[in-house]
Amino acid sequence: MILEVIFSQLMRLPDPASLPLFYGSIILELCKTKNMPQRIATMHMTCVDRFVDWFSYHMSNFEYRWSWADWDDCLVLNQHAPKRYFVKEVIEKCMRFSYREKISECLPDSFEEIAPEYPLISYSVDEEERSVKELVAQIENAFRNKATPEELTEILQEFSRQEGSGALTALSTFFAVLLNSAKKTFSHNFAAMTKYHV
Incomplete structure (x- = not known):
């Protein structure tokens, strides 16, 4: 009953009364990864997307442990079937919270067909150019030393002074x-950009 009330508020259209994260925090305390609504096929797509958001967030708090094999039946469904869509979106969202290798380790091999492609960096x-190669080494060293x-x-201004019009190249x-060093996850990227006020 409690979960139904929380989900009814989360799925309220056009917008929930509070931030979806609020409902997620409450649900995390109330349920421990076993109960999942069986009504995905009859839910409004906006509600399915909200459920994807919540469920992937929920899984990120439990190291992405789930009995994925129980969802094998979605693999034979049409690519537009609600359950297949839900599972595919959950996997993709989990990869955004973590990284592809981590989620791939949790998934059975059969789910590889609906997992997103490896990101192309x-x-x-x-x-x-020798000067650019030296600048790359200096920047990488600065990152390692937590400059x-x-x-x-x-470092960038010095490169610009030496190269004349090298400000654009330096930047x-x-x-x-920066992006290559922090490419593993969104959190790495966000932390790096926040540190350097990008």
Whole structure:
């Protein structure tokens, strides 16, 4: 009964009364990964998406442990079937909370067909140019040594002074190295960008 009330508030259209995270926090305390509504096929798509958001958040708090094999039946369903959509979206959202390798370890091999592709990382730094290669090494070293934003700014300004019009090159190299260094998860990326006020 309590879960029905919480879910009815979470699924309220057009918007829930409180932030969905509020309901997720309450539900985390009330349920421990076993009960799942059997009505996904009859739910409004907005509600299914909210449920995906909550359930993936819930799973992130329990190390993505779930009896995935119980959902094998969704793999033979049409790609637009609500249950298959739900499972596919949950997997994708979990990968956003974590990273692909971590979630792939939790999934049976049969789920590989609905898991998102490995992300393609484009690291476009012209390391053919000696000065850029040195700048990349300096930035990577600064990250490893937990340099302050001021120290990194000084490295970039020094490169710009030496290269004349190298400000754009310095900035694009900084971002490329920052994003490449923090590519493992969204949290790594967010932490890196927050630290350097990007």
